[in-house]
Amino acid sequence: MSSLKELQDLIHEKFGIDPATLDPHASMREKGLDSLALVEFIFAVEDRFGITISDEESNVDTLAELAARVDKVRAAQVK
Amino acid sequence: MNTAVVVTGLGVIAPHGDDAPLMFEALMRAESAVKPIFPDLAKPAAAALVSFDETRWFTKLQLAGVDRVSQLAVAAADLAMRDAGVAGDVDPERLGVFAGCGMGGAAALEAAYRGGARVPPLTIPAFMPNAPASHVAMRQRAQGPVLTYSMACASSAVAIAEAAKAVQRGEVDVAIAGGSEALIVPGVVLAWQAMQTLASFAPDAAATAVRPFATDRSGFALGEGAAFVVLESEARARQRGARMYAQLSGWGLSTDATHLTKPDAPGQARALKAALQRADLAPSDVGYCNAHGTATRVGDVVERDALASVWGAKIDDLRVSSTKALHGHLLGGAGALEAVITVLALHHRQLPPSAHCNMIDPACSLNLVLEPNAAAPQLEAAISNSFAFGGSNSVLLFKRV
Numbered sequence: 493m494s495s496l497k498e499l500q501d502l503i504h505e506k507f508g509i510d511p512a513t514l515d516p517h518a519s520m521r522e523k524g525l526d527s528l529a530l531v532e533f534i535f536a537v538e539d540r541f542g543i544t545i546s547d548e549e550s551n552v553d554t555l556a557e558l559a560a561r562v563d564k565v566r567a568a569q570v571k
Numbered sequence: 572m573n574t575a576v577v578v579t580g581l582g583v584i585a586p587h588g589d590d591a592p593l594m595f596e597a598l599m600r601a602e603s604a605v606k607p608i609f610p611d612l613a614k615p616a617a618a619a620l621v622s623f624d625e626t627r628w629f630t631k632l633q634l635a636g637v638d639r640v641s642q643l644a645v646a647a648a649d650l651a652m653r654d655a656g657v658a659g660d661v662d663p664e665r666l667g668v669f670a671g672c673g674m675g676g677a678a679a680l681e682a683a684y685r686g687g688a689r690v691p692p693l694t695i696p697a698f699m700p701n702a703p704a705s706h707v708a709m710r711q712r713a714q715g716p717v718l719t720y721s722m723a724c725a726s727s728a729v730a731i732a733e734a735a736k737a738v739q740r741g742e743v744d745v746a747i748a749g750g751s752e753a754l755i756v757p758g759v760v761l762a763w764q765a766m767q768t769l770a771s772f773a774p775d776a777a778a779t780a781v782r783p784f785a786t787d788r789s790g791f792a793l794g795e796g797a798a799f800v801v802l803e804s805e806a807r808a809r810q811r812g813a814r815m816y817a818q819l820s821g822w823g824l825s826t827d828a829t830h831l832t833k834p835d836a837p838g839q840a841r842a843l844k845a846a847l848q849r850a851d852l853a854p855s856d857v858g859y860c861n862a863h864g865t866a867t868r869v870g871d872v873v874e875r876d877a878l879a880s881v882w883g884a885k886i887d888d889l890r891v892s893s894t895k896a897l898h899g900h901l902l903g904g905a906g907a908l909e910a911v912i913t914v915l916a917l918h919h920r921q922l923p924p925s926a927h928c929n930m931i932d933p934a935c936s937l938n939l940v941l942e943p944n945a946a947a948p949q950l951e952a953a954i955s956n957s958f959a960f961g962g963s964n965s966v967l968l969f970k971r972v
Contacts, residue, residue, distance in 0.1 A: 508631030529635045531692040539688065 580655025636693025728906025794899025864893020
């Protein structure tokens with residue numbers, strides 16, 4: 493199961509970015525999320541899902557990439 | 572001959588609202604914005620808060636890492652620029668920002684310490700004291716000097732004086748000058764309570780807790796907010812047909828260099844004299860003084876002594892009020908808010924009252940504006956005093972255009 497939908501909801505909730513206007517494969521930086529805002533978002537993702545995304549894993553540019561990382565961490569937790 | 576500097580725009584996000592003329596009317600009616608806050612604190616606290624809808628000025632994404640102190644500044648500066656009608660009519664490299672701020676982003680620091688969760692990664696840029704000026708610059712595309720002044724309660728008055736100098740010297744064509752403060756968070760309120768300068772008040776009497784120059788005064792209430800003015804040369808303003816609220820014809824900056832927190836009448840008098848001298852006016856030419864008037868036991872007497880030493884036998888011709896009784900003490904934002912009030916008093920030839928003073932302390936003997944709706948049909952010039960911890964004194968002198 494992909495976390496993409498939940499991430500889209502969260503980014504809408506936190507930063508007011510409508511999922512319809514954010515292509516999951518487009519650079520989030522181009523949407524105005526600079527590196528520090530992205531860190532804030534990843535903190536929010538971690539808090540929401542109760543997971544930890546390592547620093548190396550958090551180096552992402554698109555929402556789809558982030559969803560893939562979140563999926564991986566959540567899958568590992570389930571095992 | 573010196574270039575005349577005029578005020579062509581006013582913007583406030585104040586405890587009495589975000590419309591400067593309506594705010595002035597509320598002050599004329601002596602409406603107090605001071606209310607009880609933080610009922611959980613051990614000692615009762617009161618403050619004048621701003622009702623602010625940040626979504627009018629920012630998207631959620633833009634709010635990341637922007638403390639309330641910067642949000643208020645961006646909004647007030649934007650209102651001032653709109654009021655001046657100058658946007659798009661100035662070369663960005665010739666537009667400067669001169670902003671006062673005493674503390675910086677108090678809420679961001681408090682959240683980092685007490686938030687319980689993780690420290691937001693944008694805490695540092697949120698709380699740094701020069702953030703408000705830089706956010707104003709980004710919003711208004713000001714690419715000239717963007718400077719922050721931090722002298723506690725004189726911060727934004729000094730910023731306005733420094734902006735006037737830059738306009739006069741031709742370093743900028745237009746200056747956005749003022750300041751902001753937003754530190755009403757529990758940790759900071761506790762620190763101010765420990766300082767023993769806040770007014771005590773009976774339950775249900777917070778609104779009248781601040782009583783400048785009165786026998787029963789006991790200190791000030793904290794306030795939050797932002798105020799900015801737009802300054803430009805009179806020649807430029809006339810050329811573009813701008814409304815001119817007043818001329819900023821004098822300013823005086825001095826330092827006590829005696830004690831960090833104890834005010835000093837000779838130091839304040841030096842700032843008053845310097846402002847008069849720069850404006851080339853005699854004390855009797857000035858009809859109104861918006862006093863620093865924090866309602867502390869010591870401060871009000873010292874300010875009275877400073878005024879009396881400069882005005883001499885004419886001291887009773889000077890009408891005086893401290894509007895802090897109504898809007899609280901905005902600290903780094905106080906000088907700018909009170910400058911706006913002084914400009915409007917001059918513009919309308921009306922004097923806001925010195926509220927809640929049922930009996931004047933004989934040691935503060937001044938011709939206080941005690942009556943409501945005081946008109947001053949002959950008023951030609953007015954001053955705004957700001958005297959700060961650190962011994963920094965600033966006096967702004969405005970004249971009718």
